[in-house]
Amino acid sequence: GEVTVSAAASLTNAFKDIAQIYQTHYPDAKVNLNFAASGALLQQIAKGAPVDVFASADQETMDAAEKQGLIVSAGRHDFAHNRLVLIVPTDSQFAFKQLQDLNQVAVKRIALGLPASVPVGRYAVQAMSAAKLWPALENKMISTQNVRQSLDYVARGEVDAGFVYASDATILRDKIKVAFEISLDSVIAYPIAPIKDSKHSEEAKRFIQFVSSAAGQAILVKYGFLKP
Amino acid sequence: MDHLTNLDWTAVFLSLKVAGVATLINIVLGVSVGYALARWRFWGRDLLDTLLTLPMVMPPTVLGYYLLVLLGRRSWLGAWLHDHFGFSFIFTWQGAVVAASIVAFPLVFKPARAAFEAIDSQLEQAARVLGVSEFAIFFRVSLPLAWRGIMAGVLLGFARALGEFGATLMVAGSIPGQTQTLSIAIYEAVQAGNDEGANLLVLVTSLVCIIVLLSANRLAPGRVGHRSHEI
Amino acid sequence: MDHLTNLDWTAVFLSLKVAGVATLINIVLGVSVGYALARWRFWGRDLLDTLLTLPMVMPPTVLGYYLLVLLGRRSWLGAWLHDHFGFSFIFTWQGAVVAASIVAFPLVFKPARAAFEAIDSQLEQAARVLGVSEFAIFFRVSLPLAWRGIMAGVLLGFARALGEFGATLMVAGSIPGQTQTLSIAIYEAVQAGNDEGANLLVLVTSLVCIIVLLSANRLAPGRVGHRSHEI
Amino acid sequence: MRFHLNIQKTFRSREHTFSLDVRLDTDAQRIVILGESGAGKSLTLKAIAGLMRPDAGQILLGESVFYDQQQGIHLSPQQRRVAYLFQDYALFPHLNVRQNIAFGLVQGWRNPKPEFADPQVEYWLNVFQLRAVAQQLPHQLSGGQKQRTALARALIAQPTALLLDEPFAALDVHLRRVMRAELDQLQKELQVPMLLITHDPDDAAVFGEQVLHMKNGSLLPRS
Amino acid sequence: MRFHLNIQKTFRSREHTFSLDVRLDTDAQRIVILGESGAGKSLTLKAIAGLMRPDAGQILLGESVFYDQQQGIHLSPQQRRVAYLFQDYALFPHLNVRQNIAFGLVQGWRNPKPEFADPQVEYWLNVFQLRAVAQQLPHQLSGGQKQRTALARALIAQPTALLLDEPFAALDVHLRRVMRAELDQLQKELQVPMLLITHDPDDAAVFGEQVLHMKNGSLLPRS
């Protein structure tokens, strides 16, 4: 049958591959993928968009969906983990090893996904706060609309560094490099869940299973995600 | 590559369909509203004009959000449409048409109004005295004389409808083959780091736009009674 | 709430500054280009017109990306500006102006061209015979007669510049108090699920736009030689 | 046919006020209006054609009430069906001579084609010597060609009255004579009232069953 | 002053070809052109004013070469500085009577103010009896008022020649007489060549030092 999957923009490449393999596995299936920012996807679902599966980039959005009764809570689970990394231009003059290094005067600007709406920004702020760096670094931050904008700023040398997920760092590999990984108190986990109003709940369940299967996980790993 | 080429064509046709239908709607609505604003004097005319321009100032995503609220299944209108016709604007190409129409509407009605106002009203009077109905005067005198200005707006509106993605993405989603227009595909390719794909799509969109605009220029009815600068 | 109110006002003034300067630039450039396209016949004129319309069809984010490539520190132009003047468009309000100008440019030049083409060229000839220079004729005859159409485009362009956020965000970033315009603030509020904040900002933007557009209508020079429909 | 005119209208501009006050009641079929420039001749014809709404008064033509302020009647120009020649022609700039002349012959929302053929159109093209320029647009015409086109356009439909504002002003003496004869004949066939504004004494001689003088917005008694 | 005219120009429209071929060499200061409608009179004046570029020939006025195809000379209208009255007036619709008349008096990029005061403007407003309507826009004028405004606008600057296309066509007999006298005097003061197109034999009588007849695009020898 047909199944419509709303997935966070950061999952674009991985889910395109997964859907393709899924369809060769199950020739009767047809996967419609709908990508946007997690928040936009939630708004669409809340207003009755005919979606069967929701894969969010953060727990908060999925929590909100659950609170509004939009998803089947029993079917919710995490299907991937990610790591927070600091990236710099390949020709960067800096050799950052830890968050404290960002506190030099020479470091002028750092790209950060808008904490209010971009999950990666939220995790980065958490990490900087934990390291007691947050108010000090705050006015070096350039807020970005999404991960891609952060990547572009770093790649074009407009900022000295940027916070992204390890999976995002697989894009523009020739222009950026990972300086170091940032350890967090909590794990970064991607939740997936079937939608309550779905008319294709069987197909939805089968797709969610496939994402968590070995085949699905292999693809996710290829794009920089970790097994949950 | 093959896959990409296939994808392109559906997106191209979908974009043309969405922008084309939206433009048709705006020709009818925009020209009528422009004409009404130019001809009828009523209290609050300029305020109405300004209110109708507001879709321009709103970030399209926000506009898309409001449309979602208005047309979604939970809304009065959305529920009614769904219950009676089993139809919903959300995640359909018709939803994309609605979004594109609203975003492009001010571009059509405002130049149309200015063009109608620039007509020498004595010509419309001459037509009246000749016994031709107001309806016919509109098509036979006012419209041809305002043609240039109207076309400028319509072509701008078409280009905008073709390029719109903020509101469209919100209302219609981004489902390849169904609602993924060229500009959404571009946006998505950029997000996914597929820069060559994005550049190719930008090229395709630009070509589509150039072809449509150039052919529209050819379509224009013969130069409307104007001397060249020197004879 | 207090914080929000404070933020609003900087964003309001910044938005007005950006949209205002962008509109001034477009009045000069858009009207000149519109005039040149209307008056000079050269090969590829319609093609040039179409190419200049292309910023309309590109998703603003993509346009912003190209601007980043063009103006960024790694570009020839960006590097030159940085080395000689220590100035960069990126992350400055001037960058926002560039983005807003480019996005709104087609809205200004296209209606302007149509308005200039609609002028009865005999009037310009009459001015020539009276010994008035071509430069003065432009300001004393062509511009006043094309005024309505030009204003329609300029007001559309202003609204668009005020509402633009895709390209602006890319070039200027979103630094509160420095480059965070109203529409970027709206976008962020919506993204953050702060609906009341977003609604308030939308209201503020709409009011700003209404006030500016209505006052611009008042500014228009007296009705340009047109009879009311019935005397 | 009785023709009753009693209209008042005031125009105020910043420095200047112009008051029109025209009273006329006549059975004459051919009326010529003479008068100095700015006397109100054109405004009077406009009021009769329905292009200017007076402040007060009545306009009656035979049985028809064109305008009556007290009864609140103000027929639209379409309902009056008069032939009206604009002093400055008001030709449609996007239509050629043939289409301009045929304009009132076709109803519906489409203009006559550039090659529109019709016995009446051919007749007027010949009589007014416009055949050679039939395909030309107004801006490609000479002054006299424009005037003849406008006159043909006005006369072609079967009008209830002929209102002609200096119909021969742009024509040479020879053409004036030809067209005067043509108009003379037409009026006799149609038997409808004709009001003609002119500065040419010859026009007054041919058409002036009643000759009126206008001055400062009012008609003076016959000279 | 010698006036030499030798121009050729062909207009082709779909059904009709019109060829202008005008040859004139004269020392006369006052030239009246008569001729049937569509003969090419207005086109000839346009060529002299620099508003129409001939296909071939020369236009010489005294010492000045206005146009010479072989030498590649084609002065702009601004350089010729002739007074030209358009047959259909071509008044600026956005300027009032006063501003229209003063238009050529001010250089620079701003139009004269609506209240622009200048002895020359006052003079012509009085002479042409336009004082009362000085603040009105063209669409608020009568036909004759428009024509007088256009004539005043043309005459006010010190021109090198007077090119007048039916200057009195819309005026009543009395005004014609007044303005004819005025023009007569002006020409005598300025001592510049004057070409006047008219259909009125009285004009020919007053101004016709040399009377030319035009037919089918060519000038016939003096009648």
Ligand SMILES: Nc1ncnc2c1ncn2[C@@H]1O[C@H](COP(=O)(O)OP(=O)(O)OP(=O)(O)O)[C@@H](O)[C@H]1O
């Ligand atoms: N819209 C208007 N506003 C103000 N005044 C006007 C308007 N229309 C006409 N007038 C004035 O009314 C007067 C009469 O105008 P009208 O056109 O009837 O004159 P006319 O008798 O036809 O003169 P002519 O022979 O010069 O054409 C003029 O003084 C004119 O300035």
Ligand SMILES: Nc1ncnc2c1ncn2[C@@H]1O[C@H](COP(=O)(O)OP(=O)(O)OP(=O)(O)O)[C@@H](O)[C@H]1O
């Ligand atoms: N742009 C043009 N294209 C084609 N034909 C033209 C053009 N302009 C003028 N003509 C033709 O040239 C001829 C001469 O026109 P012109 O205006 O010089 O006549 P005129 O002698 O001034 O007549 P009138 O007394 O009626 O004003 C006319 O037959 C006209 O149709």
Ligand code: MOO
């Ligand atoms: O600024 Mo937009 O216009 O996202 O489509």
Ligand SMILES: [Mg+2]
């Ligand atoms: Mg008149």
Ligand SMILES: [Mg+2]
């Ligand atoms: Mg002529």
